[in-house]
Structures are given as C-alpha cells and as structure tokens.
Amino acid sequence: MKKLYNLSLILLLILAVTNCASAQQSRGTIKGKVSTSDNKPADNVTVALQGTKYGTITNENGEFSFKAPAGNYMLHVSAIGLMTEEKPVVITAGATVTVDFMLKESAHDLKEVSISDTRRKYKVDAPSQSLRLNEPLLEVPQNIQVITSDQVKEQQVFNMLEGVSRNVSGVVLQEHWGNYALMYGRGDRIAAFRNGFNIEATWGPLTEDMSFVDRIEFVKGPAGFMLANGNPSGFYNVVTKKPTGLTHQAFSFSAGSFDNYRATADFDGVITKNGKLQYRLNVMGQKADSWRPNEFTNRFLVAPVLRYKFDDKNMITAEYTYQYQHMSAFGAGYLFSTKGYKDLPVDFTNVPSNGPASDIYDHSAFLNYEHKFNDKWKFTAQGAIFNYKQNGYSYWINSIQTNGDVIRSLGLWDASNRGKYAQAFLNGEVKTGAVKHRILGGVDVGDKYYIADYFQSGALDPENAPFNIYNPNNGPVTLPTFDRSLPLGQRGLGAVSMQHYQSAYVQDELGFFDQKLRLTLAGRYTHVWMSNADVSQAISDNKFSPRIGLSYSINDRTSVYGVYDQSFLPQSGILANGGGNPNPITGNNIEGGIKRDWFGGKWSTTASIYQITKNNQLIANPEDPTGRTVLQLGQTKTHGVEFDARGEIVPGLSLMANYAYTNSEISKDLTASRVGAPVPGFAKHVTNTWLTYRLQSGELKGLGFSAGYLWQLHRYPWSLSTRGTDVPNYFRLDAGTSYQFKRFNVAVNVNNVLNAFLISGGHQDYLNGAGATVYNWQAEAPRNIRASIGYRF
Known part of the structure; x- marks a missing residue:
C-alpha cells in the first residue's frame, strides 16, 4: 500500500x-x-x-x-x-x-470548429464501434445516451458508484456493497457491458474507475444487435480508452473531504516512428476514508493498451486492466432501525474499530482485430477474459429490538468471478436498386462462472451484551474465527452459478428515398445453459428474438422512430411455493420517439415513450429470513416517458438536462393478490441537470462555473414494499468552479451543497422477533469538497 x-x-x-x-x-x-x-x-x-x-x-x-x-x-x-x-x-x-x-x-x-470542442464534452454524434451500429445516433431507432469522460471529469466523478447515472434520464443507482454498481432503469436492473461484452454477474463486476474510461453508452430497452438473453430494461456499455495515434500525456492530483487523495496519469503515444505501433497507459491510485468512522476504500489501477496498424485495412488491439481495491468489510454502510428511515445520524456506523478489511483483485484482458475490406465493409473479431477474486467479509445484523439493541454479525465472503467471451461480426453496405442496405451479422459466445464462500458467519455481540444503536460503543470486539484451510473451490460448492450462451444474429437496415426512411429487420437466435447450486438441476433454454425498427428523417437535423424488440432471460431459484424451477423471463419493448440536433448540431434532444412487458419476473421473498426463496410474478408492465438534452446552448454555456416518468406495476399475478402493486426498484419521477458556463474572452478567459441537481420523487425500494412509497424523496445540489489556463486545469467541486440527509433504503420484516418493521438504509455523504489540479502536454 x-x-x-x-x-x-x-x-x-x-x-x-x-x-x-x-x-x-x-x-x-x-x-x-x-x-x-x-x-x-x-x-x-x-x-x-x-x-x-x-x-x-x-x-x-x-x-x-x-x-x-x-x-x-x-x-x-x-x-x-x-x-x-x-x-x-x-x-x-x-x-x-x-x-x-x-x-x-x-x-x-475555425471559430465554429473550436466551439465544437467544448460541446463535445457533452454531445457525441456516433456510437462507439463496440455497439456495432454503423450509423449516426440520430438515425438509430432507439434511445441511446452517451456520457463522455470529459463530462464525468468535470463533475469529478471517480467511479460508477458516484453519480454517473445523473447524466441519463430515468437511471437511478440503488444500494450497493461497495464493489459493483447496481443501476436500475425502466423498472429493472440494467446490465453491465464493457467494450461490447455482457460482463454482468450476480455480484459484479468490480465497478470501473473513471481514469481508464473513454465514454459510457446507455442503451434503453432490449437491443438485439448486442444481446438477447438479458433484461429488457437495457444496459450500459463502458468503453475504455484506446491509443489515438497522437502523443499526449496528462497528470492530475485530487484531494477532498474525508482524507480523499487521488493521482492519475494518462500516457498516449506511438512507439515506432512510422506510427504503426501505438500505446495508451492509464495509472491511478486513490486513498479515501469515509464520513463514517472505521470505513475506507483504497484503490489502485493500471491499464496498458497496445495497438498495431498493419496497414490502412488491418489493425489489432490488445488491452489489459488490473484494478485492486482494499476496503472495509462489505455492508459497512447499511443501517437498521425499527423507528423509520434517518433514525440515526448521517455519520452513524455499526462497524467496530477492529473490523477486518476486504481485498479485490480484478483482471481483464481484451484482444480485438479489425479488417476493412473497403470503405463499405469491415470484419471484427474480439475476445475477452475476466478474472475477479475477492477475499472479504460482510456486515449484517442477526436481530434488532425496538429499544435499539442489535446483535451484529460478520460473515465471510470469499468469491471468484470468471468470464470468457468471444464475438465476431460483419458490418457492410450494399445497394439493390434505389434501396441502401446496412448489414450487420455475427455470433456471440460467453461462459460465466461464479463461486463464493458466504456460509461462515458469527455474532459480534453476545446475547447478554448487545450493541445499542442509541448508545453505541464502536470499540474493538472479538471477531469470529473462519476456516480458510480448504480452497475456495471446495468451500463454495454450495454457491456456484454457471452460464454458457451461444447466439447468432443478422440485421438489415433498408434505406428508402435517399436514406430518409429506414426500416430495420433483425433477429437473433440464442441458446443458454445455466446452473445454480440452489436449484436441483441445470436449465437450458432457446429462443428466437425478432427486432423491427422504423426511423424517418424529417430533415437533416430531426428524426422520428419506432421500435419493437424482444429479450429473454433464463433464471434460477427456489420458488417459495415449492413449484420447481422458475420459468425464464420473456420481455418485449414497444418504443417511439423523436430526436433533434439544434443550431448546427451544437446540442441535441431526445424524447421517447415506451412500454415494457415482462413475464415470469422473480422477486425476493420478503417473508424468508434466509433470503433463499423467491416469488414469481405472472406479468409486469412498465411504461414511461423520457427526455434528454445535452450540448452547448450558446458559446461557453453547456447543458445536460433530463427527465423521466416511470411506472412499473404487476399486471398479472399467479394468486391475483398483488395485481396493481408496484414492482420494486424505481422512482416515478427523476430529473437531473448539469449546467456549465466558461468565459470565452477577456482577462478571465477559461474561468468556468458549474451547478446541477439530482431530484427523485415517489421512490420505491429495491425490495418488495407493501407500504407504498415510504422512502423519502431525494434532492441533491452540487456546484463547482474551474479555471483552464493553457495546459493547466484547476477545479473545485462541492457536492451536496445543501448538506441534505440523503438515503436509499428498504424493509426487512424478519429481523425483529416481535414482528416490528425493520427499516434498513444507506446514507450518502454530507456536504463535501473535491479539488483537483491537472496538466496536459
């Protein structure tokens, strides 16, 4: 360290x-x-x-x-x-x-072009190559929002747990364990992708640090051109930094509240004089304590990339990323009370002073090959390997009484999460008469494996001397003894999950009337095999998922679209009623919208309306204290409206603003007792803004000011709630100032300016022997400051 x-x-x-x-x-x-x-x-x-x-x-x-x-x-x-x-x-x-x-x-x-450099911090016009779509975002019949690295840097966001979701309509970050980001959108969890690969796992992957991220693409709803075996709510795709062919270096150092110190370096250049062999190297180190005592998260990252351009038609890119995280035991941020949310101070903790630390070692490697046959056709083949190892512990409680007496517990959580993926796809264009075809086709295969030992746990407090949340003593305790004498492969046999999938797809976008009207016809065939130690047998499913889209350009800057897409998701678990293995989720999305670029493409807006229907969705059984059984709903329907605006409104003034209305309800139920009840994990109204103004001339040229808010209303917790929307509304105001002078940049951001008491939470009814409702929540940081200085050359 x-x-x-x-x-x-x-x-x-x-x-x-x-x-x-x-x-x-x-x-x-x-x-x-x-x-x-x-x-x-x-x-x-x-x-x-x-x-x-x-x-x-x-x-x-x-x-x-x-x-x-x-x-x-x-x-x-x-x-x-x-x-x-x-x-x-x-x-x-x-x-x-x-x-x-x-x-x-x-x-x-030239002046207009230089202005575009500012607006590109907020607005991009084309998806990354890892999304496989060879067309402008304006023409894609789907709501896709792209968050640039410059934008999250301006907000001083360090990783996916710190507010990236504010930049996209309707996406909210739920409670977390500190190791992976649990994001919800359109009524359900959205999947995690990296460079076009679906790397989502039940407890992972490790959240990406922003130092090696180039952009984050949020794809709303199913996307058969990427994957069909997933939630129809959509996914986010993290695109990592690659060599640019130019030589640049950048260094930054940040310091902030709660002893938060961070340094980054970005090296971008060429190795050979002819420029064919290129490199990119990102390095990051961070030490951070918490506003709560006895908590910390320290991180280290190194991410080298090599790219070799054989000629104008052939290129190969090799990428490796190592992330290490040393942190307090998982679950340290969870609090409990029988009296309601916010019953304890924002800096309260259940963690003892001698609590153990958890370590995460996260390795990933990518290999990408591209071959351009000509300016119309390109072939891409790529593979990826992920290896995540965790030696950790987790906090929870065994029981809580109405007087505040708690029996705290500490459990072992050693885990291994491995994934192997391969893809090959072909992009091209061809004309048949007056019709232009944009062709996309390919295959995907993946193999996921997760094993964990979370079976060992012990109480931190004796029954005759409980921990009292209203009179806490966070001094040292006697820690339970855990047995690690056997390898994880033997200790975790009761918690193994595996998934193998193979799929093939083809898509044809037909362009009519000089490409003004575009009809998308596509389909994907997927086979998935999965096994979970909690169920008695493996599950195998096959499905063909069609996709139909229509997009029309009213003019060069305005398009309207409609799309119908399907997805499915095999699932395993123990049904509470003993009904055997649960059926797979089948879902479809019907969506329409309008996209427009304004004032020469300086800024853009997207408005969409959608309805997602899901059959056979699983939820946790709120009456099961072990958490092993699940409930299967008959059908859920989620509908909503979304609006996003981003870009430069006038020279120097950039804006990101969004709003989403979401309503997710049970539409069919096997027992008919819960029809009309809300589905867990969404907020009906979510709106965010981020506004930046930078002086364009004068002695103070380069001085900028920023401000923005996050606002969530009518919130439902991630666990099934029979009490309606008792989670408090959420409003957070942030602000910042910065100064750019030649190659130097200095910035100061103040988060939670109003020092609001902000939480996310849910209910646990089984932790109190007297039958009282137990509220559990995570509190966000109070007002805090981050200052950074950077230099580029």
Missing part, C-alpha cells in the same frame, strides 16, 4: 526522467505560422510531427515554435473537425526551419 500512497511522487519522477532523456538528444527548431483561407491567424491549432511526441498549439497570432531531434518528418496541422494538412520537413541539429500553412477554412469556420 505504500506504493499506492506515494503514486503522485512516482508520476513526477517518471515525468522528470522522460524529460531528462529527451534533453540529451541533438535538436533543431521548427517554427511557422498557420493562417486561414481569409488570411487570418489560426489559433488553438495542433501542430505535430507524425509518429512522435513533439508538437505544440498555435498562439493567438497563429504562430508556433518547438524543438525536436534531427531527422526527416511529416508535419501535421489539425484542429477538431478539420481535415488534417501535412508537409514534409527536415530538421537539422542546431538549425531553425520555417514552415507555414494556409488552412482551407475561414476564420469564421
């Missing part, structure tokens, strides 16, 4: 060594001026030598000057949205060479 705490010093040493080595080479000087077509100076334009780290940015007079080793190079001039221009140049040691450029764009065009 000493290396973790001293990471910022190590990064500075790396920088010093790099600069020292470079200085020892013989160099010459290259200078010049970049002008626009109307003979105006072009400022903020990148000038760089191909295949090297040498370059600079033009000043307000369009001038540039920098030193580089002697040699023959190709000099590139580029700006966001402009075609790259280049000239050969010969640099001689000790000499100066002058090279001038005249851009094709006018000064007005």
